[in-house]
Amino acid sequence: MNIDLEQFRTTYINESMELLSDMEEKLLEIENGDDDVETLHAIFRCVHSIKGGAGAFGLDQITRFTHEFEYFLDHLREGKLHVDEQVMEILFKGRDIVEHMVVAAQNNTPLAENFGHEVAEKIARINQTQGSSAVAAPKEKKGEKPASASNTEEVNIYSIRFVPHEDLFTTGNEPVLLFGELSRMGDTRVQCRTDKLPDLEHLHAEQCYLWWEIDLDTTAGENEVREVFEFVEDVCDLEVLLIGGYSLPSTSAPKPQPLSEPSSTEKTADAIPVTQDASETEAQIAKAQPAATIRVDLDKIDRLVNMVGELVITQGMLYMQAQRIPRDTYPEILMGVEELAQHTRELQEAVMAVRMQPVKSIFARMPRIVRDLSKKLGKNIRLEMSGENTEVDKAIIEQLSDPLTHMIRNSIDHGIESPEKRREMNKPDQGRIHLSAASVGGRIEICIEDDGGGVNRQRVKELAITKGLIAENSNLTPEEIDHLIFAPGFSTAEKVTDVSGRGVGMDVVRKNIESIGGTTSVESTPGKGSRFVISLPLTLAILDGMAVRCGREQYIIPIANIIETMRPSSSSLSHLATGIDVINVRGEFIPLVYLYQVFSISGTEKNASKGLVVLVENGKEKFGIVVDELIGQQQVVIKSLEQNSDPVEGISGATILGDGKVSLILDTVALYRIGITASRDHLHSLKASA
Amino acid sequence: MSETAALDANEAMHALDTETLQFLTFTLGQDEYGVDIMSVREIKAWSDVTRLPNAPKFMLGVMNLRGLIIPIFDLRARFSGEFTQTHPKNVIIVVALEKRLIGILVDAVSDIVDTVPGEIKPPPSADLNIDERYVHGLISLKERMIVVLDIEHLFDKEALAKMPTHDHDIPKLSTLE
Numbered sequence: 052m053n054i055d056l057e058q059f060r061t062t063y064i065n066e067s068m069e070l071l072s073d074m075e076e077k078l079l080e081i082e083n084g085d086d087d088v089e090t091l092h093a094i095f096r097c098v099h100s101i102k103g104g105a106g107a108f109g110l111d112q113i114t115r116f117t118h119e120f121e122y123f124l125d126h127l128r129e130g131k132l133h134v135d136e137q138v139m140e141i142l143f144k145g146r147d148i149v150e151h152m153v154v155a156a157q158n159n160t161p162l163a164e165n166f167g168h169e170v171a172e173k174i175a176r177i178n179q180t181q182g183s184s185a186v187a188a189p190k191e192k193k194g195e196k197p198a199s200a201s202n203t204e205e206v207n208i209y210s211i212r213f214v215p216h217e218d219l220f221t222t223g224n225e226p227v228l229l230f231g232e233l234s235r236m237g238d239t240r241v242q243c244r245t246d247k248l249p250d251l252e253h254l255h256a257e258q259c260y261l262w263w264e265i266d267l268d269t270t271a272g273e274n275e276v277r278e279v280f281e282f283v284e285d286v287c288d289l290e291v292l293l294i295g296g297y298s299l300p301s302t303s304a305p306k307p308q309p310l311s312e313p314s315s316t317e318k319t320a321d322a323i324p325v326t327q328d329a330s331e332t333e334a335q336i337a338k339a340q341p342a343a344t345i346r347v348d349l350d351k352i353d354r355l356v357n358m359v360g361e362l363v364i365t366q367g368m369l370y371m372q373a374q375r376i377p378r379d380t381y382p383e384i385l386m387g388v389e390e391l392a393q394h395t396r397e398l399q400e401a402v403m404a405v406r407m408q409p410v411k412s413i414f415a416r417m418p419r420i421v422r423d424l425s426k427k428l429g430k431n432i433r434l435e436m437s438g439e440n441t442e443v444d445k446a447i448i449e450q451l452s453d454p455l456t457h458m459i460r461n462s463i464d465h466g467i468e469s470p471e472k473r474r475e476m477n478k479p480d481q482g483r484i485h486l487s488a489a490s491v492g493g494r495i496e497i498c499i500e501d502d503g504g505g506v507n508r509q510r511v512k513e514l515a516i517t518k519g520l521i522a523e524n525s526n527l528t529p530e531e532i533d534h535l536i537f538a539p540g541f542s543t544a545e546k547v548t549d550v551s552g553r554g555v556g557m558d559v560v561r562k563n564i565e566s567i568g569g570t571t572s573v574e575s576t577p578g579k580g581s582r583f584v585i586s587l588p589l590t591l592a593i594l595d596g597m598a599v600r601c602g603r604e605q606y607i608i609p610i611a612n613i614i615e616t617m618r619p620s621s622s623s624l625s626h627l628a629t630g631i632d633v634i635n636v637r638g639e640f641i642p643l644v645y646l647y648q649v650f651s652i653s654g655t656e657k658n659a660s661k662g663l664v665v666l667v668e669n670g671k672e673k674f675g676i677v678v679d680e681l682i683g684q685q686q687v688v689i690k691s692l693e694q695n696s697d698p699v700e701g702i703s704g705a706t707i708l709g710d711g712k713v714s715l716i717l718d719t720v721a722l723y724r725i726g727i728t729a730s731r732d733h734l735h736s737l738k739a740s741a
Numbered sequence: 742m743s744e745t746a747a748l749d750a751n752e753a754m755h756a757l758d759t760e761t762l763q764f765l766t767f768t769l770g771q772d773e774y775g776v777d778i779m780s781v782r783e784i785k786a787w788s789d790v791t792r793l794p795n796a797p798k799f800m801l802g803v804m805n806l807r808g809l810i811i812p813i814f815d816l817r818a819r820f821s822g823e824f825t826q827t828h829p830k831n832v833i834i835v836v837a838l839e840k841r842l843i844g845i846l847v848d849a850v851s852d853i854v855d856t857v858p859g860e861i862k863p864p865p866s867a868d869l870n871i872d873e874r875y876v877h878g879l880i881s882l883k884e885r886m887i888v889v890l891d892i893e894h895l896f897d898k899e900a901l902a903k904m905p906t907h908d909h910d911i912p913k914l915s916t917l918e
Contacts, residue, residue, distance in 0.1 A: 361808055364808075604791075604792060605791075649794070650794030650795065651794060651795070652794070690808070690809075690810050691810070692793075692803065692810055694809070694810070694841065695809070695810065695811045695812055695841040695842050695843060696793065696796075696803060696810075696811075696812040696841075697796075697898065697901065697902055699793055699794060699795055699796070700795070701794070702793075702794070705791075705803060705810050707805045707808065707810075711805055712789060712791060712805065713790075713791035713802075713803050713804060713805050713810055714791065715791065715793070715794075
C-alpha cells in the first residue's frame with residue numbers, strides 16, 4: 052500500500068472507532084426506551100460508513116460482517132423488525148465484533164477466520180426471514196408488504212433529476228462517482244444537461260453548472276436510490292420519480308452488490324471516495340456538534356506545549372535580568388518585559404487548554420460497563436453521571452481510564468447488594484452509582500458514590516490480619532480500616548472472579564493515580580454506601596510554585612499544596628516520643644517534616660522556630676515543611692528527571708529557573724511518607740549515637 | 742558563561758567506512774582515558790550543578806542542557822572516591838548511553854585518536870588500577886597509554902541504583918591518587 056493510502060487507512064480506522072463509540076451510546080439510548088427512528092437511522096449510517104471504507108482497504112472480514120449487519124439494521128429502521136431483548140443483544144454483540152475487527156485491522160493482528168460467526172449466522176437467519184439479504188428485496192412505496200420468496204423480481208424504473216448547486220465541488224463531491232454507484236444498482240441511462248453553462252468569461256472553473264437526468268432500472272427501492280445521494284443532499288436539488296416497472300424471472304446468482312473491492316486500476320479512484328466518505332462522514336458528525344473541531348496530531352500539540360514551556364523559561368530569565376536595569380535608564384525595556392510576561396502567561400494558559408479534554412470521553416465508557424456487569428451479576432444498578440464536561444489534561448485522562456473502570460466494577464461487585472438483599476434492608480431494588488467530576492481548589496475531584504453496603508469492616512480487618520498486613524491486636528480507627536483496601540495484595544472476594552477480586556485491584560489503582568500526581572481516599576458508612584474520591588492535578592506540565600531555600604539548596608513547593616506559611620514560636624512546637632515534631636496551629640497539631648533530614652542537607656536551620664514552616668496538604672494529609680527561607684513565587688515548567696536519571700522519592704520533577712539552574716520540585720505525597728519515617732529514623736540514630 | 746562545542750559526527754562516519762575507530766581522549770590527573778566518539782554528544786564547560794538527594798556520592802547532581810536535565814558524574818570520584826576540585830577549566834563530556842544522556846566531569850579533553858580494532862590491547866589483569874569490567878582495552882600511542890573505558894558498564898543504571906548513597910563510602914574501584 053503506498054504512503055497515501057496508509058494515511059487514509061489510519062484516518063478510516065480512527066473514524067470507525069468514533070462511529071462505534073457513537074453507536075454504542077445510541078444503542079444504550081434505545082435500550083433505555085428511546086424509540087426515535089432517527090436513532091436507528093444514525094446507527095445504520097455508522098455501520099454503512101464502516102462497511103464502505105472497509106471495502107476500499109481490502110478489510111474483507113469487516114466487509115462481510117458489516118454487509119449482513121447493515122441489512123439487519125436496515126430492516127430495523129424500516130420497522131420490519133422490532134426492538135426486543137434478543138435484538139438488543141445481537142446489536143450490542145454485533146457492534147463489539149465490528150470493534151474487535153477494526154482494532155485487529157489497526158494492529159495488523161489477524162482474527163480467526165470465523166470470528167463472530169455465531170452472531171453473523173443469527174443475523175443472516177433473521178435477515179432471510181425478512182426477504183433474503185443476498186438478493187435485494189424489492190422495496191416498494193411505504194405501507195406495502197415486501198414480496199416474500201417469489202420466482203420473479205420486480206424491477207422499478209426511476210427517473211432521477213440531479214441538479215447540483217454551483218458549489219457542489221467545494222464540498223469535495225464528484226458526480227461521476229454517484230453515477231457509478233447508481234450503475235451498480237442496475238441499468239442506467241445518463242444524460243448531461245448543459246443549458247446552465249455560462250460563457251467562458253463568466254465561467255468559474257470550480258463551480259458546477261451541469262445537471263443530469265438519469266433513468267435507472269433497478270430492483271432497489273426508492274430509499275436506496277436516494278441513499279446514493281445522501282452525502283450531497285444539501286448541495287443539490289434531487290428528484291426521484293418511479294415511472295414504471297416490470298417483472299423479471301429471478302436469477303439464481305445474486306445481483307452484484309457494491310462490495311467495492313478495488314481492482315488495481317480502480318485503486319486510486321476508490322481511494323478518493325473513501326476519503327470523500329471519510330471527510331463527508333466527518334462533516335456529518337461535525338454537523339451534529341455545536342462547535343467546529345479540527346483533528347490534530349498529538350505530536351504537534353506536544354511540540355507546541357514544549358516550545359511554550361521554553362518560552363516561559365526564557366521570558367522568566369529576561370524578566371529577572373530586566374529587574375537589574377535601573378528603572379530610569381531604559382523604561383521601555385522594562386515595560387516591554389512586563390507586557391511580555393503577561394502575554395506569555397496568557398499564551399501558556401491557552402496552550403494548556405488545548406490539551407485539556409472533558410472527562411466525558413472516559414465517562415462515556417462507564418454506562419456500558421455498568422450494564423454488562425450488573426447483568427452478569429444479576430444486580431439492578433443505575434449509573435448517574437455529572438460534571439462530564441470538566442476538563443483535564445489529556446495525559447491524565449489516558450491514565451485515568453483503567454483505575455476508574457476498576458473502581459466502578461468494584462462498586463458493582465462489592466458495594467451494591469443483590470436485589471434480594473436490598474429488599475431485606477428496605478432499600479430500593481435498584482442500586483445507584485453516582486460518578487461525578489468537579490474542579491475543586493485547583494485540582495480535579497472525581498467521586499464514585501454508591502448506595503450499597505459500604506466497606507465490610509469486619510471482613511476487611513480479618514483479611515488484613517490473615518494476610519499479615521496488620522497485627523492481630525492493633526487498634527485501628529474505622530477510617531484506617533477502610534483504607535486497608537488500598538493495601539497491596541488485598542481482596543475480600545472469596546473466589547477470584549474475573550471482575551475484581553484478584554487482590555491487585557485497589558493497590559494498582561492507587562499507584563496509577565499517584566503516578567499522575569493524584570490521591571485516592573474512601574469514606575464509608577456501613578449499610579448506607581461508600582464514596583471514593585480521586586483527587587488530580589489540573590495539568591502535568593506547568594506549575595505555580597513557591598521557591599524555598601534549605602541550606603544551599605533550592606526547592607519548589609507547588610502552590611496548590613500550600614495552605615499557609617509561618618514562623619512558629621517555640622511554644623507552639625512540641626516533640627513526640629515517636630520522634631515526630633508537631634506544631635500547634637490554632638489548636639490543631641500538625642506533624643513537621645524536616646527537609647534536611649529527608650534529603651541529607653547540611654548547613655540548614657534545624658530549629659523550626661528559627662526557620663519557616665510551610666503548611667501543606669497533599670489531598671490527604673496535612674503537614675508542615677521546615678525550610679530556611681522563602682524565595683518567592685514562580686511559575687515553572689516541569690521537566691522530567693526520569694528521562695536521564697533515576698527517580699528520587701520525594702521529588703516529583705525538576706524545573707529550570709530564570710538563571711538557568713535546575714531546581715527540584717517537591718512531591719508532597721511522598722514527602723509525607725518519607726518525612727515522617729525520616730524523623731523516626733533520625734531519632735533512632737540520635738539515640739544510637741548517644 | 743558556558744560554552745558548548747559540538748563534535749562533528751561526520752568524521753566518525755568516515756571512520757566507519759575504513760574500519761577505523763575514533764576515540765575522544767581526556768585526562769584525569771596524570772592518566773589518559775578514551776571513549777568511543779560515537780557515544781559522545783557534546784563537550785561542555787563546567788558550571789554549577791543542582792544536587793540530587795539520596796544519590797551515589799560520585800553523582801554530583803543534575804544540570805540543564807538546553808532544556809534537558811541530565812545527571813553529572815564525577816569520574817574521579819567514581820574511580821577513587823575522591824572528589825574533583827572543580828574550576829571553570831573543567832569539562833563535562835556528555836555521552837549517550839543506551840537510553841539516556843549523562844554528563845561526565847573530567848579534568849580536560851585531549852584530542853581525537855584514530856585507531857583500528859587490532860590496536861586495542863586487552864588490559865594486563867594485574868597491572869591496571871581499574872576494575873577491568875569497565876575497560877574495553879588499552880591503546881598505545883607513541884608514549885601515551887590510553888585506557889579505553891566502557892561507559893555503559895561504568896554508569897549502568899541498575900548498578901547505580903544499588904550503590905550506597907551520600908552518607909556512606911563508596912567501594913573504591915581503583916587505587917588512583
